[in-house]
Amino acid sequence: MWLRRAVARSQPGYVSLKGGAVKQVLALSGGVGGAKLSLGLERVLPAGALHVLVNTGDDFTHLGLHISPDIDTVLYTLAGRANQAQGWGLEGESWNTMEAMALLDGETWFRLGDRDIATHLWRRSQLDAGQDLAAVTQDLARRMGVKSHIYPMCRETVRTVVHTDEGDLPFQHYFVRRQCEPRVRSFEFEGLAAARPDPDVLALLASDDLGHIVVCPSNPFVSIDPVLQVPGMWQALRDHAAPVILVSPIVDGMAIKGPAAKMMAELRVPVTAAGVARHYAERYPDLVDHFLIDDSDAKLTDEINRLGLNAVCTATVMTTLEDKMRLARTCLSLEM
Amino acid sequence: MWLRRAVARSQPGYVSLKGGAVKQVLALSGGVGGAKLSLGLERVLPAGALHVLVNTGDDFTHLGLHISPDIDTVLYTLAGRANQAQGWGLEGESWNTMEAMALLDGETWFRLGDRDIATHLWRRSQLDAGQDLAAVTQDLARRMGVKSHIYPMCRETVRTVVHTDEGDLPFQHYFVRRQCEPRVRSFEFEGLAAARPDPDVLALLASDDLGHIVVCPSNPFVSIDPVLQVPGMWQALRDHAAPVILVSPIVDGMAIKGPAAKMMAELRVPVTAAGVARHYAERYPDLVDHFLIDDSDAKLTDEINRLGLNAVCTATVMTTLEDKMRLARTCLSLEM
Secondary structure (H helix, E strand, C coil), rough: CCCHHHHHHHCCCCCCHHHHCEECCCCCECCCCHHHHHHHHHHHCEEEEEEECCCCCCEECCCCCEEEEEEEEEEEEHCCCCCCCCCCHHHHHHHHHHHHHCCCCCCCCCCCCCHEEEEEHHHHHHCCCCCCCCHHHHHHHHHHCCEEEEEEEECCCEEEEEEEEEEEEEEEHHHCCCCCCCCCEEEEEEEEECCCCCCHHHHHHHHEEEEEEEEECCCHHHHHHHHHHCCCHHHHHHHHHEEEEECCCECCECCCCHHHHHHHHHCCCCCEEEEHHHHHHCCCCCCCEEEEHHHHHHHEEEEHCCCCCEEECCCCCCCCHHHHHHHHHHHHHHCC | CHHHHHHHHHCCCCCCCCHHCCEEEEEECHHHHHHHHHHHHHHHHCCCCCCECCCCCEEEEHHHHHHHHHHHHHHHHCCCCCCCCCCEEECCCHHHHHEEEEEECCCCCCCHHHHHHHHHHHHHHHCCCCHHHHHHHHHHHCCCCCCCEEEEEECCCCCEEEEEEEEEEEEHHHHHHCCCCCCCCCEEEEEECCCCCCCHHHHHHHHHEEEEEEECCHHHHHHHHHHCCCHHHHHHHHHHHCCCCCCCCCCCCCECCHHHHHHHHCCCCCCHHHHHHHHHHHHHHCCEEEEEEEEEEEHHHHHHHHHHEEEEECCCCCCHHHHHHHHHHHHHHCCC
């Protein structure tokens, strides 16, 4: 693998970002954390140079709608319409459909905002008309004025099931309905064996136009694992000449957002950036080149380096847009 | 037919409303006009004695939702939640989903209110779960606190197509999108030949508990014709002992609401209550016993009587709830 990369880098036409010319960037993303870094990447790259490959294991059918929570978080974030305080959904959202659903004694545990519902209705109607999720996602991005390319991790249906001490739960039932309360034993991605990487993403990987691969600070177990475990996916990323840069979702022993830390504790993985590094090193050997950890975790550098990942300390917590852009620039400054 | 009715009336157990005991009432309804009289009937009958058989030829799939406009108008009206000024939809409605749909450059010609969407989402999810439209309608009525029984005209899919001088149009495209502008040549009810009357309605007709059949002042061509033309339906109504009372949707040469008058003109039917009477007399011989026309149309009495319908003059325009209840009482005062 390292040899292939060295060969690829020596080919004519490969120009690093440092060299001035800009190549394409592929980001792997779940929801909020991934969307934040994707926004930073988009803002420091020329329009259209960012490609975001998004987890769809969280997708589910609810009230007849096809809900793609991670895709929508990325779409809304890149469209500048995300509700940042809430961490999901649209800014300035209203909840009249849910109120009426409550009057019907219908299901309201998964809160669908009135404006958000337009997205789901559009997606549903396009899927019903025979479009696949990749085409619908591309169409939605265009309609929202998003210049980056957003891809579902695959076009097949994959559903994350959480094996817990209270039995098996579909992901959204675990995550939203049960608020991650049951203890996690393991995860299963139903349908994953029959999935294949998005052809457009494979074409990007084959084109040699790709300069960097960024694994965003999303949940390793339920956001990034499904993307990487689409058959052939992580190997294709590993074998590409571009450096793979992973950003830690764990900072100072805590997850910035979501249940990653709680899951790690329940899976008896150390709740540290080093625990994250070990997960990637064991599950995806030689995939990750650089592992960005927060300055507050500098003490873990040696431990991470021993796992074969090159630890890079920086400020990884993204609060402002400037934080996101600075972290994006750091990612893109790293070479093999 | 007349003989069978006479026999039926002489059977023990048949007690007229005048006699004090209350039997069940079956109303045939389209949208607004039918819902108004249904509300009047409900208010003058004991809880649960009203059965409303509703046109579903206007139903359509839109943005992945199953929309049943006439059923919803009846449901919302009987639930006391109809937007009376607008003539459709819910009172106090908001339009945020449609605004967001417009931002997506999606379809907004059929206005779906935020609260209304909850009904459609619930219906969609229940249909997807394998319930039929009759069960879902019954369930929605219960959830809205409606005590009357509401039935789709059949459980099969029937779609009204309007043959116009601009070609064939699905009903809602003619009615809403094109605002009834194209000239009508004829109507077709796709799927009707394979439909059959709702089994619960047939059971009601077979039970001898039915005291009156009321054909509400809905559009004869696109609201009542589809209901009556479900194979076997109008003959079953004709053969029942209960009197069939038709209320004219045309008053003084005009339709109270909707395109009935325009359609009659384009179909070269006189735009009068007599024109309505002729339509029923020719298409459904011996079905209608009494034809309620507005006092303003008293001059048409002889013409209507000659068609074999017994014209009854009364105030048929329903503005207030009292109007609706008075018209309902007049309907229920009529015997064979």
